[in-house]
Amino acid sequence: MVDTESRAEPQARHPATGRKRPEPAKPAGGITLRHRLRRDRTLILMTLPAIVLLLVFAYVPLAGNVVAFQEYDPYIADNAFQAILQSPWVGLDQFRQMMDDRLFWAALRNTLAIFLIQLTLFFPVPVLLALFINSFVRPRVRAVAQAILYLPHFFSWVLVVTVFQQMFGGAGLISQTLRDHGHDGIDLMTDPGLFKFLITFEMIWKDAGWGVIVFLAALASVSPDLYEASAMDGANRWRRIWHITLPALRPVVALLLVLQVGNALTVGFEQILLQRTAVGPGASEVLDTYVWNVGITNGGFSYAAAVGIVKGIVGLLLVLAANKVAHLMGEQGVYRK
Amino acid sequence: MVVVTSLSSVETITGTGGLVVIPRDITFVAYQELLGGGQVTRATLVSLGVTVVGTLFSMTVSVMCAYGLSRSGSVLHRPFLIVLLATMFFGAGLIPTYLVVQGLGLTDSYLSLILPSALNVFNILVLRAFFMSTAQELIESARIDGAGDFRILWQIVMPLSRAVIAVITLFYAVGYWSAWFNASIYLSDPDMLPLQNIMNQLVLKQERPVGLAQAINTGGLSPLAVQMAVMVLALLPVAVLSPFVQKHFKKGMLTGAVKG
Structure with a gap:
């Protein structure tokens, strides 16, 4: 596969950046990001489904906590996402209510x-x-x-x-x-x-x-x-x-x-x-x-x-x-x- | 004792006044009634289906993710890892998760029993730690021979990690088999409910199984035997499978903790 080839690719074959001595500390630094993305595209592809699942079912709900600062009304719209957008903001009211x-x-x-x-x-x-x-x-x-x-x-x-x-x-x-x-x-x-x-x-x-x-x-x-x-x-x-x-x-x-x-x-x-x-x-x-x-x-x-x-x-x-x-x-x- | 009672006839159960410890007669009538179609049969099939499909899905995504993150020189591997690790420190909470599942239109679909709980980050980290310990020379030589990443994973890494894969598969499968809470909040059709929810209704809430009420009322079937039979159904797959994987538990529990 292409992978092995590009990994061993000498950095001299990459376009010069304009500086005199673009000598990197790490060998990988000489390969541009685009090349590295290309080289590792299978690995990235394999990781993506899990990342997407986590984004949708862990990070989006995390953001969904904004309903705590609203008076969320599930019947205001057909869809829960739209209902969140349309519900009125009440600041810290819910938290104040908790105190009593x-x-x-x-x-x-x-x-x-x-x-x-x-x-x-x-x-x-x-x-x-x-x-x-x-x-x-x-x-x-x-x-x-x-x-x-x-x-x-x-x-x-x-x-x-x-x-x-x-x-x-x-x-x-x-x-x-x-x-x-x-x-x-x-x-x-x-x-x-x-x-x-x-x-x-x-x-x-x-x-x-x-x-x-x-x-x-x-x-x-x-x-x-x-x-x-x-x-x-x-x-x-x-x-x-x-x-x-x-x-x-x-x-x-x-x-x-x-x-x-x-x-x-x-x-x-x-x-x-x-x-x-x-x-x-x-x-x-x-x-x-x-x-x-x-x-x-x-x-x-x-x-x-x-x-x-x-x-x-x-x-x-x-x-x-x-x-x-x-x-x-x-x-x-x-x-x- | 549970098994014994589930196999006992009405007469024996009324005779002892409850659970039967010493069997007097063996009858499979409770199982025949339960598995002869109807509510419990359907629930058992639902549970089996969700468990099989869910476990396959979880394992595919987890194994691919773990392998994708196991080659530490690769680009984007750090940010991806951070996305994973961060979820171990926060839980979004029940309400927003519920709203997201609802917003995506997953309620009243079996997808709501699989997708929201499909991944366990700890399991992925265990797999990853294991994959990283696979001999790198093998992987490199396969790469030179022209194998792609999918092929390396399937033909080299996975066969070498059979033990840990067995353990994680069991963890996921038991999770799906035991789950009832998501079904109780996302499914509104009682005909879609999995076995655990039905068992909850039959035993803890003392309801009579739909379709069997008549057999029970006419005295042909003891309600206790039915309850016990449902418990045996719920217990059987777990009790049969887990001992086979037992000797590998330690690997599954600890590899990730040490290296993750």
């Missing part, structure tokens, strides 16, 4: 509460599981254990919630067994007080096993010599975990903590949406479901978009802050200093 919106603050409170519960109950589970597998489970059993742990990650939320319903719901197995033995049945699925713990438990069941992969990989990179040497020096199993295994996990834990904090305002959207009716919005409404409810269900597009923007900005600030803290503690975080 009790439901918004309640959703924010629920979101943060769920985040904190998940941070304390969910986050340590994969670390502990990885430690356990790495230190106590024999390699032969390990593959089977991992297969069982990973599988629920691939179940849909609908299925997971369904399974929980069949186990812990009013007509579920637990209730059924209790009734068979002469007790009252219990229904853990419709108790608003337990809801935040219920969804955390569901999340642990579904994804804690999957989270193990990252930690196991970090542990696999620890040299076995370290363990042997410390065993020779008389360190028992627990001391080896404390002094070798745990320090090896530190950077990964720090990285995942930063990511987790950055996602603090995004807690289990699909999962909560599926169970919202069972416990009512009082206990379950989080920012994401609030946006869905106000915008999609009730047509308050502009206000919902404004809530979405606030959520996005706070999320970004949280990542930056968490990363800063990670740097201060001597860890690398998401990006380097």
Whole structure:
């Protein structure tokens, strides 16, 4: 193909630019942009579909956030794009409205509460599981254990919630067994007080096993010599975990903590949406479901978009802050200093 | 236990008062009714279709993009990469995305289940990292032999990256198979809904499947067995496929994180 030829093409064959010595620092600099575009046209062509998809479904919607500064009226025009162009501008009205919106603050409170519960109950589970597998489970059993742990990650939320319903719901197995033995049945699925713990438990069941992969990989990179040497020096199993295994996990834990904090305002959207009716919005409404409810269900597009923007900005600030803290503690975080 | 209940007859299920743990009789009547045409059959076919077409589309676009960006000397490769990476730091939000899908006229079309969620940038970065680690000498020598980029990708790079391609294909396929939210907001015709949405209606909202209500009411079919059978349908493809790819998961999860 032409490619190889033009890549090796000596720069002398390109038209002189008029300067005396147009000697470039890099060899590629001598080829004009037009030539490079021609040379790489297949590569560009291959990348384009993805770029177009991202522009249309990520960047255009980003610009579409302007509806938060409007009073968007879907019926003003036939098409959503034209409706955006024709809707009246209201400045920061939507954001002002948010300040006095009790439901918004309640959703924010629920979101943060769920985040904190998940941070304390969910986050340590994969670390502990990885430690356990790495230190106590024999390699032969390990593959089977991992297969069982990973599988629920691939179940849909609908299925997971369904399974929980069949186990812990009013007509579920637990209730059924209790009734068979002469007790009252219990229904853990419709108790608003337990809801935040219920969804955390569901999340642990579904994804804690999957989270193990990252930690196991970090542990696999620890040299076995370290363990042997410390065993020779008389360190028992627990001391080896404390002094070798745990320090090896530190950077990964720090990285995942930063990511987790950055996602603090995004807690289990699909999962909560599926169970919202069972416990009512009082206990379950989080920012994401609030946006869905106000915008999609009730047509308050502009206000919902404004809530979405606030959520996005706070999320970004949280990542930056968490990363800063990670740097201060001597860890690398998401990006380097 | 779910499987057992789905295979049990009405008598056994009423006898135990709910889920059946120990099978007493095996009957496939729940599956026969569900797959003999009607709502669940249609939903299963919809889910299969969206999953197959969507996964093929996602993989084609992702693999091409990843290869296009894997030759680091190429022009425009930096700006393209920035376009990709930036999307990992912001989410446009539900409302504007909904408005764009609506504005493009994709609502009430199966395209709305595929296009908006077709790409996962992280997956593309994993593929790219893998392609970059493919021996460059092989690629150069193929180029000298006159192979074009499409041919190099198809005949050299892809066969060498089978493991990671299997993992990413599974990720995309599971994503399409499990999805229900887009269908719930973009599709208004209940006949178009995929299996997950139907399962949600049947089990969590305790609705009776359209067309089967009669069989249930006359006592020929236990509603619980139907629910369990739907769960088995939703579970089966995932449970069958993922163990085959399991040993490669680590590659798929970590390659991108390290080099991306």
